[in-house]
Structures are given as C-alpha cells and as structure tokens.
Amino acid sequence: MNQQKPMIELRQIRKSYGSHEVLKGIDLVVPRGKIVSIIGPSGSGKSTLLRSINMLEETSSGEIWLDGQQVNRPLKGRVFEKHINHIRQEMGMVFQQFNLFPHLTVLQNIMIGPMRLKGLTKTAARDRANALLAKVGLADKGQAYPARLSGGQKQRVAIARALAMQPKVMLFDEATSALDPELVEEVNQVMKQLVSEHMTMLIVTHEMRFAAEVSDHVLFMDGGVVVEQGDPRQILSNPIEERTRVFLRKHLSN
Amino acid sequence: MDFQLMGQILPFMAEASLLTVSLTVYSLVIGLFVAMIVAMGRFSSVKPIRWVATAYVSIMRGTPLLVQLFIIFFGGPQFGLDLKPFSAGVLTMGLNIGAYMSEGIKGSIIAVDKGQTEASRSLGFGRFDTMRLFIFPQAAALMIRSLGVNTVILAKSTALVSTIGVVELTYSAQRFVTSTYKPFEVFAVAGAAYIVIVGAILLTVRGLEHLFDAHRKAAA
Numbered sequence: 001m002n003q004q005k006p007m008i009e010l011r012q013i014r015k016s017y018g019s020h021e022v023l024k025g026i027d028l029v030v031p032r033g034k035i036v037s038i039i040g041p042s043g044s045g046k047s048t049l050l051r052s053i054n055m056l057e058e059t060s061s062g063e064i065w066l067d068g069q070q071v072n073r074p075l076k077g078r079v080f081e082k083h084i085n086h087i088r089q090e091m092g093m094v095f096q097q098f099n100l101f102p103h104l105t106v107l108q109n110i111m112i113g114p115m116r117l118k119g120l121t122k123t124a125a126r127d128r129a130n131a132l133l134a135k136v137g138l139a140d141k142g143q144a145y146p147a148r149l150s151g152g153q154k155q156r157v158a159i160a161r162a163l164a165m166q167p168k169v170m171l172f173d174e175a176t177s178a179l180d181p182e183l184v185e186e187v188n189q190v191m192k193q194l195v196s197e198h199m200t201m202l203i204v205t206h207e208m209r210f211a212a213e214v215s216d217h218v219l220f221m222d223g224g225v226v227v228e229q230g231d232p233r234q235i236l237s238n239p240i241e242e243r244t245r246v247f248l249r250k251h252l253s254n
Numbered sequence: 255m256d257f258q259l260m261g262q263i264l265p266f267m268a269e270a271s272l273l274t275v276s277l278t279v280y281s282l283v284i285g286l287f288v289a290m291i292v293a294m295g296r297f298s299s300v301k302p303i304r305w306v307a308t309a310y311v312s313i314m315r316g317t318p319l320l321v322q323l324f325i326i327f328f329g330g331p332q333f334g335l336d337l338k339p340f341s342a343g344v345l346t347m348g349l350n351i352g353a354y355m356s357e358g359i360k361g362s363i364i365a366v367d368k369g370q371t372e373a374s375r376s377l378g379f380g381r382f383d384t385m386r387l388f389i390f391p392q393a394a395a396l397m398i399r400s401l402g403v404n405t406v407i408l409a410k411s412t413a414l415v416s417t418i419g420v421v422e423l424t425y426s427a428q429r430f431v432t433s434t435y436k437p438f439e440v441f442a443v444a445g446a447a448y449i450v451i452v453g454a455i456l457l458t459v460r461g462l463e464h465l466f467d468a469h470r471k472a473a474a
Contacts, residue, residue, distance in 0.1 A: 056375065081380055085378045085380050088375065095372065095373065101370065101374075101388055102371070162377075200306055
C-alpha cells in the first residue's frame, strides 16, 4: 500500500439543505498517522463535514476517499448498503452524546461489533473488549450498564467501542463538548494516548488548547468554508485571517 | 333480578368465554405479526412499500370492523376465500388490530434516540441489524402499554363475530335471552365475563411492564 496516499481525502464537498448551502466546496486531507483538527463557531459546518465522511450525512457533490477507496461511490440500493457498511467498519466514530447502547452492558457494547460484523468468537471479542477497557482505564466496569457511568466514563467506553472494530481512522465529533469540565481531561488523556500510538484522527472540537497540543494540522471553518488552515501554533497564535482572529479572541479568552 | 338464573347460566357463559379468549389470542397473534410487518413497512427505504403500509393503516382504521368482517366472511367466497365463521373472525380482527398496533410500534420506534441509529450505523451495522439489535429492544419497553390497550379493545370487539354465527360470549348470551326472556341478568353476566377477561389482560400488561422496569432498574 502506498504510504503517500492520504488516509482521508475530501474533494470539493458540498452540501445543501434546500437553498441553504452548509458546505461550500471543502477540500481536506488527513495523512496516514496524522492528527487533524477542525475548529470553528457553531453552525460553521464542521460537524456536518465530519459526519459526511462516513456518510451519516449525505453530501450534494464532491468526492470522499478513505485509504484509496472512494466512500461515496455512485452505487444504489443493496450494493451501496453493503459498500458503506464495510467502509464504516474502517472508520471509528465518537459522538458528542456518547450514544452507548443502554440495554447492553459496557462489555456487550464493545463486543457486539467485532462479534457480529467481524466474526470474532465471543472469547476473542471479550478479550479484545477487556484489553480496550483496561486501556481507557475502566477495567472494572465491564459488567456495568451505561446508565451507571459518568459522562467521562461513557465517552471512554464509546472510544473503546469504536476501537474494537480496529478502524483505520478515528473521527471525533465534539467528543468532550457534553462533558462537565472536570471530566474533560480523562477523555483527552485517552485521545492523547491514541495520538502517541499514531492513530489517524480527525477531530472536531471546541477546545482550542487541546487542538493546538495534539494536532499536526488545524483547519478553521466558518460559514461552510475553510477560512484558514495550517500549523496549529501558527493558526492559534498568529492567524492571518480576520475571521479567525475574531473567533479565537472570543474562545481563547474564556 | 333473578340471581338464581344468573347462577345457572354462569357455567355456560364461562365456557362461552373460552371461545372469546381463543378468538382474542389467535387474533392477537395475527395482529402482532401484521403490526410488525406494517410498522417495518412504514420505515422502509422503498417508497411504494411505505405507501402501501400507510394506505393499509388508513383503510383498516377508516372503516368499521363490522364492515371488514362482512367483506371477508360474506364477500370472501366471491374470490374463493371461503372461511368458517371462527377463522373469518380471527383473520379480520387480526388484520384490523394489526393496523392499530402498528401505530403504537411505529411511535415507540420513533421515540428511541436517533443517536442509537447513528452509533449502530457508524460501526457498520446495516439497517435491519440496527433495528433488530438496538432500536427494537429499546422500543419494546415503550410499546407494551399501547399494545395492551389495543389488546383490550380487541377482546371486546370479539363480540362482533356473534353476528356471523360464532357462539362466543355475546352470542351465547343472546341465545339465553331467547329462552329465558331475562336480558338484563343474562347480559350482566356476559358483561362480568368481559371484565374478567379484560382484567386478566391488564394484569399481564402490568406484569410485563414490571419485568421491563426491573430490567431498566438493573440497568440504571
């Protein structure tokens, strides 16, 4: 496999709700093993962009590529379903609202994907789930139901659930935005650990300092376009565009 | 008020109510089956399937059960569907209550958080697996009550099949009236029998709700 080929590549992604265009031709590249963060105000289209990569959102036009395969191939019906289900197994997604399955225990939440979709035996799936739980610091919570967990714990389980599919890339959609401030750090720690393991990650976040610390590349989006992008230190300390300056002044001060 | 008569007909009415119960149970089985298919149809990605499912619900809810019963029992033979009264009754009531029940199932499925579907799909599960493994189990707890209410309605509407000659509770009562000329006493006993049946359904529903509650408490 060509090491130069980007893990994720978006070409001229557009999306409209009726006459309102929320993504106005976005290009984005996430190289293998790199961390890219997208920052920007609410309604800038950054979450929509992230969600369109695994096609939880449909796009109007443009191309989405994952590791040399086109994600949004022009297929129909069952053929498309099969294709997208397969592609989605290669992308882990972490949601703002965790979205754990409340009727399943923590272990079952993590095991169900590998067992049903990857054909792992129960024993193999449990071993993998336990190892991941240990990794996110929740080795003792396997038998608990999600309702018993704090927000930070839920999100760490959600990360473990996504990792259990052994994805090529992890997509984080405001993973810490719904958490109480004192719970943000434990989730950030897990994300940092993934960074150190060279997981390819695309992170949509409100947390400028975290983005600056872990990212190789930062994009600032506003109004459905990428206003500015580059090295995180440069973007966050010395942005060129006025819109970026205004946004950062508001967000870094508080 | 002839209490002695009421006592005398009680065993016969109890026996007749067994037929009412079996009408209810068979119709319920068909109804749940129909309801599940119709509810799934309303979530189909194929438009014509959605239209058919919606039209089915509108027609079944928009016409009287008695008319549906007559269409199937009296009209059926014109199209080679020559059913015995009991079967015609069960089929009609199953098809009818299935339409109502599908609405309850649909509502419960809609009530499950969208994020559950997104989480499942993002892992790579298909539409059907998503429904089967994640959405439906959560919706099941929410749909018990509406299914219970519909079952009560079903049990009471079995009285209508007396019109096509099934000797269930209501028809038995009518027969006793013609021989005793005491309609008040006879129908009072019939009414009491319906209350017992309905009571049993409500108790079952409550039991199921407790069962799901216990599970949720274990989860909470």
